[in-house]
Amino acid sequence: MSPLVQFWRFVKGSLAVVTQGSRGYFAWVVLLLAVIAVGVWAYANQIQYGLITTNMRDQLSWGFYIGNFAFLVGIAAAAVVVVIPAYVYRWGPIREVVLLGELVAVAAIIMCILFVTVDVGRPERIWHMMPLLGAPNFPHSLLVWDILVLTSYFVINYFIVTYLVYMAYRGRKYNAAFILPIIFLSIPLAISIHTVTAFLFMGLKARPFWNSALLAPRFLASAFCSGPALLVIVFQILRRVRPIEISDAALRKLGELLAYTMAANLFFLGCEVFREFYSASAHVIHAEFQWWGLEEGHGIAGYTWFALVSQVIAFVIFVVPELRNRLPILSVGCVLAFAGVYIEKGLGLLLPGMTPDVIGEVYHYNPSLNEILIGAGVWGVGALLFTLMAKVSSAISTGEFRYQPIEGSYGRW
Amino acid sequence: METEAPREPHDDGARIRTTTWFVLGIAAMAVLGLFSVRCELGPNVAREYPSRTLPPEPQPVLMSAPPPDEDYYPCSDCHELEDRNPQPRELEDEHDDLELAHGDLWCLSCHDLADSDSLKLSDETLVGFDESWRLCTQCHGNKLAEWRAGVHGKRTGYWWGPKEYRTCIVCHNPHSPAWKPIEPLPPPRPPQQIAGRVRAEPSEVRHEEP
Amino acid sequence: MKNRDDRVPLDARGASRRRFLRGAAAAGASALAAGPASALSFDLEAFFQKHFREMSQEDIEALQTRLERKYESRYGKPFNVASTGPIDGVVYGYGLDIGRCIGCRRCVYACVEENNQSRDPEIHWIRVLEFEREHALRGIDLEEGNPYYDHEKVPAEGKFYVPIACQMCEDSPCTDVCPTGATWEEPDGIVVIDYDWCIGCRYCIASCPYGARHFNWGEPQIPADEVNPDTHVLGNRPRPRGVVEKCTFCIQRVRNGRYPACVEACPVGARKFGNLLDPNSEIRYLLANKRTFVLKAELRTQPKFFYFYG
Numbered sequence: 001m002s003p004l005v006q007f008w009r010f011v012k013g014s015l016a017v018v019t020q021g022s023r024g025y026f027a028w029v030v031l032l033l034a035v036i037a038v039g040v041w042a043y044a045n046q047i048q049y050g051l052i053t054t055n056m057r058d059q060l061s062w063g064f065y066i067g068n069f070a071f072l073v074g075i076a077a078a079a080v081v082v083v084i085p086a087y088v089y090r091w092g093p094i095r096e097v098v099l100l101g102e103l104v105a106v107a108a109i110i111m112c113i114l115f116v117t118v119d120v121g122r123p124e125r126i127w128h129m130m131p132l133l134g135a136p137n138f139p140h141s142l143l144v145w146d147i148l149v150l151t152s153y154f155v156i157n158y159f160i161v162t163y164l165v166y167m168a169y170r171g172r173k174y175n176a177a178f179i180l181p182i183i184f185l186s187i188p189l190a191i192s193i194h195t196v197t198a199f200l201f202m203g204l205k206a207r208p209f210w211n212s213a214l215l216a217p218r219f220l221a222s223a224f225c226s227g228p229a230l231l232v233i234v235f236q237i238l239r240r241v242r243p244i245e246i247s248d249a250a251l252r253k254l255g256e257l258l259a260y261t262m263a264a265n266l267f268f269l270g271c272e273v274f275r276e277f278y279s280a281s282a283h284v285i286h287a288e289f290q291w292w293g294l295e296e297g298h299g300i301a302g303y304t305w306f307a308l309v310s311q312v313i314a315f316v317i318f319v320v321p322e323l324r325n326r327l328p329i330l331s332v333g334c335v336l337a338f339a340g341v342y343i344e345k346g347l348g349l350l351l352p353g354m355t356p357d358v359i360g361e362v363y364h365y366n367p368s369l370n371e372i373l374i375g376a377g378v379w380g381v382g383a384l385l386f387t388l389m390a391k392v393s394s395a396i397s398t399g400e401f402r403y404q405p406i407e408g409s410y411g412r413w
Numbered sequence: 414m415e416t417e418a419p420r421e422p423h424d425d426g427a428r429i430r431t432t433t434w435f436v437l438g439i440a441a442m443a444v445l446g447l448f449s450v451r452c453e454l455g456p457n458v459a460r461e462y463p464s465r466t467l468p469p470e471p472q473p474v475l476m477s478a479p480p481p482d483e484d485y486y487p488c489s490d491c492h493e494l495e496d497r498n499p500q501p502r503e504l505e506d507e508h509d510d511l512e513l514a515h516g517d518l519w520c521l522s523c524h525d526l527a528d529s530d531s532l533k534l535s536d537e538t539l540v541g542f543d544e545s546w547r548l549c550t551q552c553h554g555n556k557l558a559e560w561r562a563g564v565h566g567k568r569t570g571y572w573w574g575p576k577e578y579r580t581c582i583v584c585h586n587p588h589s590p591a592w593k594p595i596e597p598l599p600p601p602r603p604p605q606q607i608a609g610r611v612r613a614e615p616s617e618v619r620h621e622e623p
Numbered sequence: 624m625k626n627r628d629d630r631v632p633l634d635a636r637g638a639s640r641r642r643f644l645r646g647a648a649a650a651g652a653s654a655l656a657a658g659p660a661s662a663l664s665f666d667l668e669a670f671f672q673k674h675f676r677e678m679s680q681e682d683i684e685a686l687q688t689r690l691e692r693k694y695e696s697r698y699g700k701p702f703n704v705a706s707t708g709p710i711d712g713v714v715y716g717y718g719l720d721i722g723r724c725i726g727c728r729r730c731v732y733a734c735v736e737e738n739n740q741s742r743d744p745e746i747h748w749i750r751v752l753e754f755e756r757e758h759a760l761r762g763i764d765l766e767e768g769n770p771y772y773d774h775e776k777v778p779a780e781g782k783f784y785v786p787i788a789c790q791m792c793e794d795s796p797c798t799d800v801c802p803t804g805a806t807w808e809e810p811d812g813i814v815v816i817d818y819d820w821c822i823g824c825r826y827c828i829a830s831c832p833y834g835a836r837h838f839n840w841g842e843p844q845i846p847a848d849e850v851n852p853d854t855h856v857l858g859n860r861p862r863p864r865g866v867v868e869k870c871t872f873c874i875q876r877v878r879n880g881r882y883p884a885c886v887e888a889c890p891v892g893a894r895k896f897g898n899l900l901d902p903n904s905e906i907r908y909l910l911a912n913k914r915t916f917v918l919k920a921e922l923r924t925q926p927k928f929f930y931f932y933g
Contacts, residue, residue: 050864051823052744052841057604061828061838121823121838121865124670128803128822131447135674135804135820138448140456143802143826148448152441177426181433205922206796206832285766359752359787359834360766363604456798459809460676462708563905564718564913567892572904573880584892592891594776598728601770607744607840 010169010403014392017401021391024241032384039377042370043118051121053370059357064367064375065119067346071226072112072382073150073197074219074345078227079105079157080190081257083183097250099397100238101231102161103389105190109154111382118374142200149196153189156182161389168396170403194219201353209286209353212275218268219345224261225311226341228254229334234386236331242394248327255330259318262337266315269308269344290352294362300351303343311340467573474570476577481542488529499526514589523548523587545587546580553581674804675817675857687856694854694861698847706856707878709811715872715927716812716906717883718895718915719786722932725891726751726777726784733888734788737873738859739851741843748837748870749885751786759783765918788885789814789835789870790918790926797827797836806867812899812927813872815857821866828867832919833926836869872896899927 021029046053056063082101117123128134129144136144160182167174198216205211232254239246276287285294293299317323317333324330347367356362367375395401485491491507501519504511513519525531531539532548540547550557559565560578567584570576581587668689673682687704694702731749740746752768763785778784795814798806805820806827828836842864854860855875862868873883877896886894897904906929909915913931 050839050841052608054840057607057840058828058834058837059604061825116824119824121825122821122863125803125820125822128674128805128820131450135451135454135677136448137454137456137799137801137804138452140799141802141826142800143824144448147802148444152444175429177429178433181430181437185437200826204796204800204830206830282764282766354829356766357834358765358832359750359770360764360768361770361834451804454674454676454804456795456801456804456806457808458676459709459807460678462810463680465708465710467710467712559908559912562908562912563897564720564895564909565892567889568905569882569887571880572877572882572897576882579892584890592725594778595725595727595890597726597772597774597777598732600728600773601731601747601750602745603771 006170006403007166010166013169013401017395018388018391022241025387025391029384029387032380032387035380036377036384039374039380042373042377045370046118046374047123053368055365055368055371057363059361059363060351060354060365062119062350062354063365064347064371065115067348067350068375068378069112069115069119070197070201070219070349071342071346072108072115073194074223074341075227075230076105076108076112076150076153077190077194077220077223078231080187081224081228081261082231082254083187083190085253097231097235097246099161099164099393100235100246100390102157103386103393104227104231104234106154106157106161106389107382107386109150109157110385111378112150113154114378114381115375118378142196142203145196146193146200149189149193153186153193156186156189160186161393165393165396168393169401191220194223201349206358207353208283209290210349212272214268214272218265218272221261221265221268222341222345225258225265225314225337226345228258228261229314229337229341232258232334233331233338236327238390238394242390243398244394245397251327251330252325255318255324255333258333258337259315259324262311262315262318265341266311269311285356286352289355289362290348294356297364299355299364300348304348307340307343307348310336311344314340470573471571471575473576473578476579476583478543478545478580478582486530486542488524492529497526512586512589514591515587545582549581549587556581669819672819674820676804676807683856690856690860694850694852697861698845698850698852700847700850700852702852702854704854704856704860705875707875709809709813710878712898712900714810714812714899715791715877716897716899716904716910717791717872717928718906718909718913719928719930720893720895720913720932721783721785721930723891723893724751724784724786724889725893726753726772726779726782727890729888729890730786730885730894733884734870736849737851737876737884738871739845739854739861740868741839741841741845741862742849743844744839744841746837746839746843746868748835748868749786749788750834751784753779753782753784756781756783763918785930787833787835787918788928789872790833790924790928791872793925793927794923796830796832796924800826800830802826809857811878813874813877814869815871815874816867816869817857818860818862818866818868823865823867825867832922832924836867838867839864 054063054065079101082098086098117126120126129136129147131138136147138144138148160179163179164174195216198219201207201210202212202215232251235246235251238244273287273291276284288294289299290304291301293301314333314337317329317336324333351365355365392401480486485508499521504513521533523532525533525539528539531541532545533539534548535551546557556565566581567579568576581590585592672686675683678686683706687706690704691702694704728751731747731751734740734749735742735747738748740748750770752765752770753772754763754768758764758767768785772779772782791808791812791814793808793812795808798808798814801821802824803820803822805822806814806816808814823838825838828838839862843862845861850861851859853875855871855878858871858874873881873885876883882896883894886896895905895909897906899906901907909931910929914933915929915931917926917929
C-alpha cells in the first residue's frame, strides 16, 4: 500500500472516530453546531446589510472582532509554553500534554483567521493581499506580516500535530531528527505571531495608547497567562471525559509557570499605568477612559478593574504553593486569569486605544447583538475543531483507533 | 539533541536533520520571495500616466461689484446742493436704517459732498461707485496685497485658469464691514444615530430605468 | 497627447478627449452586453479586476465604460467617469485661514454633494471642530474640539473653528499600513484609494491621525436627483459598500484646473488652494507671508494641508 493510501485510511478512520461517542459527546457537538449555525445566520445578516450591523463606526473602527483576534493570537502562541519544556528540556510529565496544547493552538489560529475575515468589509477580496494573486503591501504593512506569520505558524503546527498523531496511529516512533527542527522553528514563530500582532498596534503613531514599546512584551506575558490557564482547564475536562493520561504533576507544573508569567504580566501593566498617570501628558486621556471613564458614566472602567482584581487573585493562587497545588483552587485561578486577560487584551486594549478618537470624540462602544453572535459562532468553530481533533488524538493514545494491517482481508490471502 | 541511544558511526539522524533544516530554510526564503514579488508597488508609487503640462494661465476675471441700491442711487436725485449738511450727526429722516459701524468714519469720509454720485479718495480724486475698492484700500493696503495674491477674499473658478475675484464690497458692507454671523448648516450625526437602513434592501433607492 | 491647443482651459481638453474615447468604448461594450454574463448578478468582471496601478490604458478605459454604464442604469442619467492623470510640475497644497473660518459648515455639505457621499448612513469628509478661544492659550488640543455644535448663528461668542479633512500627508501612515496597496500617493501629492481593490480592513482608519478616513458601513445611499455625474475613478464616483473613502482635494476638479468644491463654497474665503511648486501661487504666498502650522506636526506626517492666521 502506498503511503498516500494509508494516510487516506487514517483520514477515513478519523471520520469514523468523530462520528462515534458517548451521549455527552454528541450533546456537546450538537450544542456547538447550534452555536455555529446561529453565528452563520448572523454573518449572513452582516453580509447582506454590511458592517452597519455592528456597532463599530468611524470613531471606533475596530471592536469586538479585532479584540478577540488579539486575544486568540495569544492563545495560539502559548502552545510554545508547553513545547519548550517538553521538547527542549525533555521534562517528563508535561510531554504527554504537548500534543493537546498544539491542538488548542491550531484551533486558536483558525479562530484568529475567522475573526479577521468577519471583520473586513469585502471578504470576497481577501485574495488581494495574497502573494502572486493579489498585491500584498510587503514589507510596509504589518497586516501582511501578520498574515505571513500566522499562516506559517498554522501550517507548521498543523503539520507537527498531524505527523505526531499519524505516527502514533501507525504505532511507530516519530523520527526525531526530522520533526525536531520543525518544532524548534515553531518556537520563534510562536513568539513572532504575537510580536507582529503587537506591532500592528504599536506602530500606529496616531494612537498614543498603543504606541508603547511595552506592548509586545505585555502581549507575550499575557498570552503566557491565558494560554496555559486555558490548558489547565481543558486538560482537567478532557481527562474526566476521556480515558487519557494527564498527570497532576503536569498541571501543577503549568500552575508554577503561570506564577512567573502572571508576575511579569502584572509588572508590565504597572509600568504602563505609572508612565501614563505620572507623566500625565495629553495622551493620558486614553488611560483615564480605561480606568475611570470619561464624560457621563464610567464606560469600561468596571471591566478594567474586574480584570485587574481577577488577575491579582489569580497571581496569589499561582504563587502560593499550598494554593496552586490544590487542583480545584488552581482551576479557580486559571478561570480568573483567563477572564482577566480576555478583558484586558481584548476590548480592554482596543477600546481605550480608540477612545477618544484621533480628533477627540468619545464614542461609548458596546458590541451589537449581531456582532456577539458572530463572535460566538467563531468560538464555536474553534471549540468544535478542538473537540474533534482531541477526540481523534485521544482515541489513538488510548489505543481505540490504531493502524491495522487490514485484518481479515490480509489474512485471507 | 535527541534522547536516543548512542550515536552510531553512520548517523542517519544528522543527515535527516540537516536536510530538514535545509528544506525549511528554502521554504522560508520562498515564502518571503513570494510576498516580495510586488514589493516595488510601494505606497508612494503611482501608475505611469501620460504626461500633461500646464498651459499658460488665462487672465483672471473680476467679479463686478453689485450695482448700487436703486432705492437710493443715483444719490443726486435727492441730494441737492443747497440743503447739504456736512455736520456729523445721528441720521433721522433718511438712511435711518443704515447701520454705520466702520470705525470713526462719517458719510463724507468716503462720499463727496459736491458730487454725491462719486466717491472721494483722500487726495480729493473722485472715483465712481464701481471703483470703490480704490477707496477701501487707501486704509486697508495690506489687504490689497493679500487680495492680489489671492489670500484675502474669495476666489472661484480655476486655480489654473479663469478665476473670479471679488471686490471688497461684494462681501463687506462698506458701512458696516465686519462679518455678520450666519446660520450654520446642521451638525453631523453622532455615531449612535448612524444606523443606515439596516432593514432596507440595498437596491431600494436605486433608480430603475423604465 | 500631442498637438493639443494650449490656449483652452485644462478641463475643456480633458472632456473632449474623454467624450471621444467613451463613444468608442461604449460601442464596443454594448456589443458584449447581450452575452450570458450580463445575467449573472455577481459581477465577475469586477471580481477579477486588476489593481488600478497595474492596469493598462485599455483596461482603464474598459473600466470607465463599465462604471459609466453601471451608474447610468442605477441613477438614470448620463455619467462621466474620468481617469485624468496628474499634471507635470504640480503638487497640490491647501491653506485654511482659521482666523476667518466661521464654522458655518457650507464646505461640509458642498463636499457631500460634489463628492457623492452617502446621505444615509451619513458620511462627511469634512468635520468642523469648535474650540473655546480661552483654551487656545494651551494650543489647539484636538481632544477638546466639538463637531456637534449647533448654534443659531455662527461664529458663536468666544469660539473658533478648525475644519479637518484629509491632510494629504507626504509621509502618510495610511498608505504604509494598507495590506493590499489599495491606497497610495499620486505624483501630485493626492492620496487616493482604489475602491475596487480595498478590502475594508480599516487599518488605514486606525492609522490616520486626523480622522480623515471614512468607512461605508452600510450600502451608501445617494438620491438619484442629487448624484453628481461628473466623476473620477479615484475620486467622487459612487462607492461600493464596505470600502474606505476620503477627501481627494476634488481630484475630478483640480486635475482640470478647477478649485475644489469647498474652496468655492466657503462664504468667507478662508480656504486657499494651489500649486506648491509654483512660486507665484496663492498657497506659496501664504506659506511665505502668513503664520502657518500643520496639525500634529510632532507625528512627522508632513501634511500638505496648512492652517494659517494673521
